[in-house]
Amino acid sequence: MLIHSASQLITIAGAPQRGAELGRLGVIEDGAVLIKGDTIADVGSSQALRTQYPDESTLDISGRVVMPGFVDPHTHAIWAGDRSAEFEMRLQGKSYMEIMAAGGGIASTVRATRAASLKVLMNETRQRLQRMFSHGTTTAEVKTGYGLHSAAELRMLLALLRLDLEGPLEIAATFLGAHAVAPEYQGRTDDYVTLVCDTMLPLVKGWWHNHAPFHCYPFVDVFCEKGVFDLDQSRRILEASARLGFPLKIHADEFANIGGASLAVALNAISADHLVATSAEDIQMLAQSNTVAVALPCTPFGLAESHYTPAREILEAGGLLAIATDLNPGTAWCESMQFAIALACRYLHLTPAQAIAAATINAAAAIDRSDRIGSLEPGKQADLIVLDIPDYRHLGYRFGTNLVQTVIKKGRIYPI
Amino acid sequence: MLIHSASQLITIAGAPQRGAELGRLGVIEDGAVLIKGDTIADVGSSQALRTQYPDESTLDISGRVVMPGFVDPHTHAIWAGDRSAEFEMRLQGKSYMEIMAAGGGIASTVRATRAASLKVLMNETRQRLQRMFSHGTTTAEVKTGYGLHSAAELRMLLALLRLDLEGPLEIAATFLGAHAVAPEYQGRTDDYVTLVCDTMLPLVKGWWHNHAPFHCYPFVDVFCEKGVFDLDQSRRILEASARLGFPLKIHADEFANIGGASLAVALNAISADHLVATSAEDIQMLAQSNTVAVALPCTPFGLAESHYTPAREILEAGGLLAIATDLNPGTAWCESMQFAIALACRYLHLTPAQAIAAATINAAAAIDRSDRIGSLEPGKQADLIVLDIPDYRHLGYRFGTNLVQTVIKKGRIYPI
Numbered sequence: 001m002l003i004h005s006a007s008q009l010i011t012i013a014g015a016p017q018r019g020a021e022l023g024r025l026g027v028i029e030d031g032a033v034l035i036k037g038d039t040i041a042d043v044g045s046s047q048a049l050r051t052q053y054p055d056e057s058t059l060d061i062s063g064r065v066v067m068p069g070f071v072d073p074h075t076h077a078i079w080a081g082d083r084s085a086e087f088e089m090r091l092q093g094k095s096y097m098e099i100m101a102a103g104g105g106i107a108s109t110v111r112a113t114r115a116a117s118l119k120v121l122m123n124e125t126r127q128r129l130q131r132m133f134s135h136g137t138t139t140a141e142v143k144t145g146y147g148l149h150s151a152a153e154l155r156m157l158l159a160l161l162r163l164d165l166e167g168p169l170e171i172a173a174t175f176l177g178a179h180a181v182a183p184e185y186q187g188r189t190d191d192y193v194t195l196v197c198d199t200m201l202p203l204v205k206g207w208w209h210n211h212a213p214f215h216c217y218p219f220v221d222v223f224c225e226k227g228v229f230d231l232d233q234s235r236r237i238l239e240a241s242a243r244l245g246f247p248l249k250i251h252a253d254e255f256a257n258i259g260g261a262s263l264a265v266a267l268n269a270i271s272a273d274h275l276v277a278t279s280a281e282d283i284q285m286l287a288q289s290n291t292v293a294v295a296l297p298c299t300p301f302g303l304a305e306s307h308y309t310p311a312r313e314i315l316e317a318g319g320l321l322a323i324a325t326d327l328n329p330g331t332a333w334c335e336s337m338q339f340a341i342a343l344a345c346r347y348l349h350l351t352p353a354q355a356i357a358a359a360t361i362n363a364a365a366a367i368d369r370s371d372r373i374g375s376l377e378p379g380k381q382a383d384l385i386v387l388d389i390p391d392y393r394h395l396g397y398r399f400g401t402n403l404v405q406t407v408i409k410k411g412r413i414y415p416i
Numbered sequence: 417m418l419i420h421s422a423s424q425l426i427t428i429a430g431a432p433q434r435g436a437e438l439g440r441l442g443v444i445e446d447g448a449v450l451i452k453g454d455t456i457a458d459v460g461s462s463q464a465l466r467t468q469y470p471d472e473s474t475l476d477i478s479g480r481v482v483m484p485g486f487v488d489p490h491t492h493a494i495w496a497g498d499r500s501a502e503f504e505m506r507l508q509g510k511s512y513m514e515i516m517a518a519g520g521g522i523a524s525t526v527r528a529t530r531a532a533s534l535k536v537l538m539n540e541t542r543q544r545l546q547r548m549f550s551h552g553t554t555t556a557e558v559k560t561g562y563g564l565h566s567a568a569e570l571r572m573l574l575a576l577l578r579l580d581l582e583g584p585l586e587i588a589a590t591f592l593g594a595h596a597v598a599p600e601y602q603g604r605t606d607d608y609v610t611l612v613c614d615t616m617l618p619l620v621k622g623w624w625h626n627h628a629p630f631h632c633y634p635f636v637d638v639f640c641e642k643g644v645f646d647l648d649q650s651r652r653i654l655e656a657s658a659r660l661g662f663p664l665k666i667h668a669d670e671f672a673n674i675g676g677a678s679l680a681v682a683l684n685a686i687s688a689d690h691l692v693a694t695s696a697e698d699i700q701m702l703a704q705s706n707t708v709a710v711a712l713p714c715t716p717f718g719l720a721e722s723h724y725t726p727a728r729e730i731l732e733a734g735g736l737l738a739i740a741t742d743l744n745p746g747t748a749w750c751e752s753m754q755f756a757i758a759l760a761c762r763y764l765h766l767t768p769a770q771a772i773a774a775a776t777i778n779a780a781a782a783i784d785r786s787d788r789i790g791s792l793e794p795g796k797q798a799d800l801i802v803l804d805i806p807d808y809r810h811l812g813y814r815f816g817t818n819l820v821q822t823v824i825k826k827g828r829i830y831p832i
Contacts, residue, residue, distance in 0.1 A: 084768075084809035091767050091812075131817055302815070304762035306722070339816030346720035351507050352500075393500035396507075399718070400755030400816060401547055 001411070002056040003066060004032035004046040007390050010067035011043055012357055012375040016365035019287070019318035023353035025392065026375075033066065035382040038410035043376050059413070061406075065392050068375050069138025069383040069407065070337035070359050073366035074273050074294050074324035076176075077132070077142045078125040078156055081112025083329045106146070106180050109329055113146035113156070121159045128327065129169045131335040134416045136404040138383040139170040141324075141367050143221055145179025150200055153177050154207055161212050168409040172367040174219040174249060175204050178229055178237050193233045197240040205244050219270065219367075221249040224260035231259040238267050247368060253277040254299070265289040271322070271366040275309045276300065283310065287317030292366040294322045295358075297343035302332035311348035322362040323348070323355065338395060338403060345396035352396035382411040417827070418472040419482060420448035420462040423806050426483035427459055428773055428791040432781035435703070435734035439769035441808065442791075449482065451798040454826035459792050475829070477822075481808050484791050485554025485799040485823065486753035486775050489782035490689050490710050490740035492592075493548070493558045494541040494572055497528025499745045522562070522596050525745055529562035529572070537575045544743065545585045547751040550832045552820040554799040555586040557740075557783050559637055561595025566616055569593050570623055577628050584825040588783045590635040590665060591620050594645055594653050609649045613656040621660050635686065635783070637665040640676035647675040654683050663784060669693040670715070681705040687738070687782040691725045692716065699726065703733030708782040711774075712742035713759035714750045727764035738778040739764070739771065754811060754819060761812035768812035798827040 009031025220241035224234035252260025264272035295309035364374025425447025601608035636657035640650035668676025680688035711725035780790025
């Protein structure tokens with residue numbers, strides 16, 4: 001299949017983009033892509049590809065933009081329950097403690113998620129995945145972490161494996177047993193960390209080998225934050241994970257800097273995420289590593305806070321920057337990477353080109369898949385989106401709506 | 417037609433809501449609406465209405481929320497041309513003057529709009545109106561003001577009349593010849609004001625009588641702002657408009673307080689819009705009047721500014737508050753009232769209930785149509801939306817996506 005006459009074909013060809021390189025979009029005006037099966041076979045000007053492949057069936061998309069599907073490298077898209085009443089309480093000035101006392105907060109999602117059957121959990125999550133897909137996300141990372149005991153965490157992993165199999169959105173799973181201390185372990189964080197390290201992680205490893213022997217290995221992530229898991233506890237969990245062969249991620253410096261970013265670098269984590277309270281020294285260290293810095297601008301926006309990831313400083317230091325939605329029921333129920341881009345332009349001070357690269361090739365690097373997805377190049381998976389805009393800079397410029405018209409996932413066309 | 421089994425039927429019955437009253441949604445759990453032709457015939461519990469009207473054809477919307485269509489009372493939705501490159505220049509730190517020198521700013525939209533044929537202007541605008549409609553806006557105010565000479569301003573009015581006739585979105589037109597000083601009149605603002613008062617306004621009046629004798633009269637609006645039209649110039653235009661019988665609106669206090677809000681009250685304007693730099697005294701005066709205060713949160717968001725309308729102060733003073741998108745190509749290309757609600761919750765400190773009332777019954781009052789639209793009550797026009805959410809508080813809580821599933825306009829069903 002030949003997709004031709006794109007007003008702009010955004011290839012983002014080449015490696016993940018460091019520092020000042022970020023924003024190299026490789027735009028081809030009046031461009032075309034040749035897809036064979038689920039793979040990109042050729043990329044070039046419409047004229048050249050039409051001449052070279054005269055017999056291919058064609059999809060004309062004159063006047064529109066074609067680019068790689070978005071990769072959302074940090075979401076908590078799987079949960080059960082409803083916290084909209086809590087949002088209202090927050091706006092009415094109720095304190096965190098009052099909301100907790102009324103049964104709100106993460107504990108309420110944990111209760112509902114534990115109580116949900118596999119079917120209910122899959123149904124509620126599927127709606128969100130479909131919404132992500134219709135907004136142009138073709139691959140997303142999704143974390144467990146609302147189970148907080150072995151059975152519920154494994155049920156979340158099973159739901160993710162099944163939803164990945166259903167498609168069309170592809171899922172990179174992350175085990176986040178250390179999202180919070182389980183209610184049964186309140187005040188005994190170290191004991192919970194021991195449970196995660198000695199019981200849950202080996203269990204997840206064995207379970208994964210039985211249920212998904214040919215599937216990408218899940219990441220292990222930990223919420224390293226003042227009042228949640230401290231630096232030593234986070235290190236214990238991540239080191240135990242590394243010993244078992246899991247690739248690592250970390251929630252670092254969302255509210256306070258307790259050393260999460262430097263731990264990520266020391267343990268060669270694939271990504272360090274949030275990075276709002278990150279110090280200048282930690283930015284330097286991170287920027288010289290291969291750990292991807294993942295900014296989550298929907299989270300401060302969702303909370304109406306004014307502190308965002310110091311993205312420009314990370315770029316000036318030569319770092320690898322990606323963006324993600326952080327889709328979750330507490331702080332940021334947003335399925336749209338287009339909206340994350342609109343925020344990145346305004347609050348991370350990125351240009352549309354930089355935000356687009358951070359949402360594709362660099363986001364793919366943040367889930368260790370930049371060899372397969374994140375750009376339009378021969379040999380890569382045919383994950384593309386068609387946007388009903390004449391110029392890529394409409395991404396960022398426009399906000400609150402969905403500009404995606406067609407999603408092509410593994411070579412298959414899905415009109416939106 | 418009987419629409420029944422709404423998880424929540426949001427009626428917003430009664431008059432526009434002042435001050436502390438704002439947010440009275442009149443929720444009926446498991447509610448139903450009876451529609452006869454284009455009009456609401458009855459509203460009540462599903463059980464009562466099903467018993468009373470056993471033979472009506474029914475639309476089952478179990479588990480979803482039904483509410484009045486959004487009214488967007490302030491937009492500049494009609495224009496031609498593309499300013500996405502200018503957005504990028506702004507993010508790269510280019511100054512307003514550099515952007516102007518590169519052909520950007522409002523002048524670029526004026527050039528493109530003047531050059532556009534009626535057909536092009538209608539085509540470009542229609543896409544935006546359809547996007548507004550698919551996001552649940554059933555009636556919108558749309559302003560001229562990118563023509564700035566008689567012929568182009570009348571072409572904009574003609575396009576608006578035709579687009580209104582096409583439907584399904586209903587348009588309340590506003591003549592905004594005083595959006596900016598026409599390029600030909602640079603440095604001669606008073607002369608341009610004379611042109612508006614002595615030539616354009618009488619021309620618009622005569623033209624309207626010929627082209628739309630049975631249609632609502634257009635509003636006249638003026639951009640009263642430091643460096644645009646000062647208080648005296650704004651007063652000249654609005655007084656001339658009032659003498660000709662036009663209802664009045666005003667852009668007041670967006671960046672500086674030069675007295676626009678008090679002028680609105682003095683002239684009994686239907687609405688005063690923006691109101692960011694409004695003083696405490698002006699808030700008191702406004703709140704005691706019948707002029708609706710229209711907050712436009714997408715505009716500071718679009719510009720990444722931190723100053724928003726002091727909505728809580730307006731409510732505490734007993735004012736009538738509405739919200740709108742301000743959809744325009746320079747500062748806020750956003751067609752979604754849902755997103756305006758999400759911003760209102762975070763930056764105007766409204767609850768979802770308050771923001772919803774501000775986006776429906778009070779927004780209808782801001783275009784003087786609250787007798788016909790803005791609530792679900794017998795006798796009102798059947799403009800409803802069905803949202804794929806179990807609780808109205810998902811509006812505001814969730815952001816960046818479209819939660820509308822079905823729009824019913826004048827009794828006709830439009831699946832989204």
